[in-house]
Amino acid sequence: MDTESTVIAAINAEENYEKRVFVATAKGKAEGLDSHENTAMRVFTQEVISTSSYWIVSLLSYPGQTPSPMAIVANRSYLRYRNNRRNLRAWATHSQPASKEAPSPHHAEPPSLRTGEVPIARRPTVAILGKVLERLGPSQSRTLAEQDVLSQPRHGRNRQDRLTFAVFPDLGSVRIMKVSLSLITLFAALNTVSAAPPNGGGGGGHGDGHGDGHGHGKPMVNSKALRGLIKEKALMDKAQILQDFAGLSGTPITRVIGSPGHNATVNWYYDTIKKLDDYYSVYIQPFPVVTASGNLTVNDALIESATMSFTGAGHPVAELVPVANLACDAGDFPAEVSGKIALISRGTCTFGAKAKLAKAAGAVGVVVYNNEDGVVQGTLGEEGDYPPTIGISKAQGEKFLAAIAAGTAQTADLVIEQQTITTYNVIAETLGGDHTNVIHLGGHSDSVAAGPGINDNGSGGIGILEVALHLTKFKVKNAVRFSWWAAEEEGLLGALHYVKSQPQSELDKIKLYLNFDMIASPSYVLGVYDGDGSTFNVTGPQGSAQAEHLFIDYFRDIEKMPTVPTDFDGRSDYGPFLDAGIACGGLFTGAEGLKTPEEAILYGGTAGQAYDPNYHAIGDTVDNCNSTAFIINTRAIAHSVAVLGKSTALLEEPLVRRGGYRDFTRASGVGKKLQGGCGTKAL
Numbered sequence: 001m002d003t004e005s006t007v008i009a010a011i012n013a014e015e016n017y018e019k020r021v022f023v024a025t026a027k028g029k030a031e032g033l034d035s036h037e038n039t040a041m042r043v044f045t046q047e048v049i050s051t052s053s054y055w056i057v058s059l060l061s062y063p064g065q066t067p068s069p070m071a072i073v074a075n076r077s078y079l080r081y082r083n084n085r086r087n088l089r090a091w092a093t094h095s096q097p098a099s100k101e102a103p104s105p106h107h108a109e110p111p112s113l114r115t116g117e118v119p120i121a122r123r124p125t126v127a128i129l130g131k132v133l134e135r136l137g138p139s140q141s142r143t144l145a146e147q148d149v150l151s152q153p154r155h156g157r158n159r160q161d162r163l164t165f166a167v168f169p170d171l172g173s174v175r176i177m178k179v180s181l182s183l184i185t186l187f188a189a190l191n192t193v194s195a196a197p198p199n200g201g202g203g204g205g206h207g208d209g210h211g212d213g214h215g216h217g218k219p220m221v222n223s224k225a226l227r228g229l230i231k232e233k234a235l236m237d238k239a240q241i242l243q244d245f246a247g248l249s250g251t252p253i254t255r256v257i258g259s260p261g262h263n264a265t266v267n268w269y270y271d272t273i274k275k276l277d278d279y280y281s282v283y284i285q286p287f288p289v290v291t292a293s294g295n296l297t298v299n300d301a302l303i304e305s306a307t308m309s310f311t312g313a314g315h316p317v318a319e320l321v322p323v324a325n326l327a328c329d330a331g332d333f334p335a336e337v338s339g340k341i342a343l344i345s346r347g348t349c350t351f352g353a354k355a356k357l358a359k360a361a362g363a364v365g366v367v368v369y370n371n372e373d374g375v376v377q378g379t380l381g382e383e384g385d386y387p388p389t390i391g392i393s394k395a396q397g398e399k400f401l402a403a404i405a406a407g408t409a410q411t412a413d414l415v416i417e418q419q420t421i422t423t424y425n426v427i428a429e430t431l432g433g434d435h436t437n438v439i440h441l442g443g444h445s446d447s448v449a450a451g452p453g454i455n456d457n458g459s460g461g462i463g464i465l466e467v468a469l470h471l472t473k474f475k476v477k478n479a480v481r482f483s484w485w486a487a488e489e490e491g492l493l494g495a496l497h498y499v500k501s502q503p504q505s506e507l508d509k510i511k512l513y514l515n516f517d518m519i520a521s522p523s524y525v526l527g528v529y530d531g532d533g534s535t536f537n538v539t540g541p542q543g544s545a546q547a548e549h550l551f552i553d554y555f556r557d558i559e560k561m562p563t564v565p566t567d568f569d570g571r572s573d574y575g576p577f578l579d580a581g582i583a584c585g586g587l588f589t590g591a592e593g594l595k596t597p598e599e600a601i602l603y604g605g606t607a608g609q610a611y612d613p614n615y616h617a618i619g620d621t622v623d624n625c626n627s628t629a630f631i632i633n634t635r636a637i638a639h640s641v642a643v644l645g646k647s648t649a650l651l652e653e654p655l656v657r658r659g660g661y662r663d664f665t666r667a668s669g670v671g672k673k674l675q676g677g678c679g680t681k682a683l
Helices: 003-012 069-073 076-093 126-145 181-189 223-228 232-247 260-274 351-360 394-405 454-471 493-501 544-559 574-579 597-603 627-646 661-668
Strands: 018-028 039-049 054-061 162-167 174-179 280-298 301-303 317-322 341-345 365-369 389-392 411-430 434-444 478-485 510-516 527-529 564-566 584-588
Touching: 223 454, 223 627, 232 260, 232 454, 232 627, 260 280, 260 411, 260 454, 260 478, 280 389, 280 493, 317 394, 341 351, 341 394, 351 365, 351 389, 365 394, 365 411, 389 411, 411 493, 434 454, 434 493, 434 627, 454 478, 454 510, 454 627, 478 493, 478 627, 493 574, 510 574, 510 627, 527 544, 544 584, 544 627, 574 584, 584 627
Parallel strands: 054 162, 317 341, 341 365, 365 389, 434 478, 434 510, 510 584, 527 564
Antiparallel strands: 018 039, 039 054, 162 174, 280 301, 280 411, 317 411, 411 478, 527 584
């Protein structure tokens, strides 16, 4: 039996080991490790994990060329790819983390997502082994290879012990070697290798700039320094990670709650921040969600439709009966709707109000047709006693109306099924700063079922994550809290659960909530929530107007860009915070609304086309994101954290309006149609 077979057979003989196998392909260059041109490298890695030890068996081969071990093994593209794929598989495998509620996150003990697995921060890197070998030279490497590490008992072994099986061309043969903590420490002392693991694509570790969460020895946060750390490539790389997660869900690729793609997303956000546990406290907040799925068949033809969130379940089979006007008054419902399925137009009142009136009139189901192009995707707003309710397109609704008017009955078979699942919020807070004066940032982590949701809302989640990672290089005077909400697309359920779970004394500590939902729309505008109510006549609590003008001033004075107002219409996660009397603000680059001619002049793009043509669709991928909008808005997030992390005094100050771009946009009518957020519509 050859050496490779001997090693693998010995490991396979062990019990209670979890095995993962993946194949990675990367390209590198012997000199200039950032290049991806010349040297092809295939890596087959079998990982074996137990509660008492962590082993890696690696077979490295280099077809065609034989560059030095260090140049190949330390190749950055290989390390990034290998760790991304390893973590991708791990995040998906551990899809339902054990967790517990923690009303005060900065005092909470974060849950363990991977019980029994060695933390990522303690895993070895092949780069370390390559540098060790090169430093020792062939003779000492052969001495290490002669150690019979397989004969040593595995249980009780120091977790820093490593078993590596590798082919190095300049050593002439396959070697088995054990690299201990003492060797790694030796090379760290010689300043030739860092024992810290590489970035696994998910963010920072405990390297330079991290450390004491109370900020001792670090500079006070400032806008220019924090903004300067935000890089476009880091944002887009993380967007690709989320798209990879969506691919775990099968077809269509999605990160809808309950899917492998969303579970992997939750674990990734948690893992990335948990690495910084000397700066942040982080926990996962689980909560139940009743989800519904359904379909509609009319006269034996399957109709494209979308189930309303909070709908009742059931399987009514009955004729469609048109309801007069917009079904916003009890008098609109004819007597013959009793025992039938109501056919209702969207408009004026909420879907929830229409469904309640239909049930009161005796309808056994509701079909809502759109008043604009496309299938209506809506929510009934909150839990209630509703009949089975589903949405269809305007064209399909008009077709049914015409057939019924011509005397042809339209018999509908409506099937709605429900199930209860558990999903998770991720909440992190700086250890330092005043925890009675909290700046809270949030964005939702889920997508709709139809697509991967990279703009909606991978962009907002990644934006606040990137700021959180770089904030660790500074100290703050006010605590900063970051949240990734689940089930926004089901009706803001994650944010709603969080707000309802907090005692009033905790809510009173939140000085301002800032929401970031869709910040990289392909035909973007720079939308700022209308906190002072000057455009949409909905004024937020004290501090909301000041938050609005903090962003307006930033874009005008620093980015030299105009902004447009967007309204608080309750379609994103700021809704529960506004209802709780908490000041709110945030940014939004547009969803299904149409760009105005004035906006096309200011930002480019085509008037009359949607800000995001792939909104709530399969095309919401990395390629759908506008990287310019992505980095501009993320820098604006960094600015708000830097300013408010030092002082919240401006939130109490009288608002002083200044001339500039925003006054022009108000006068010209720009932004009048930039209404809403990304969430599911309630009317």
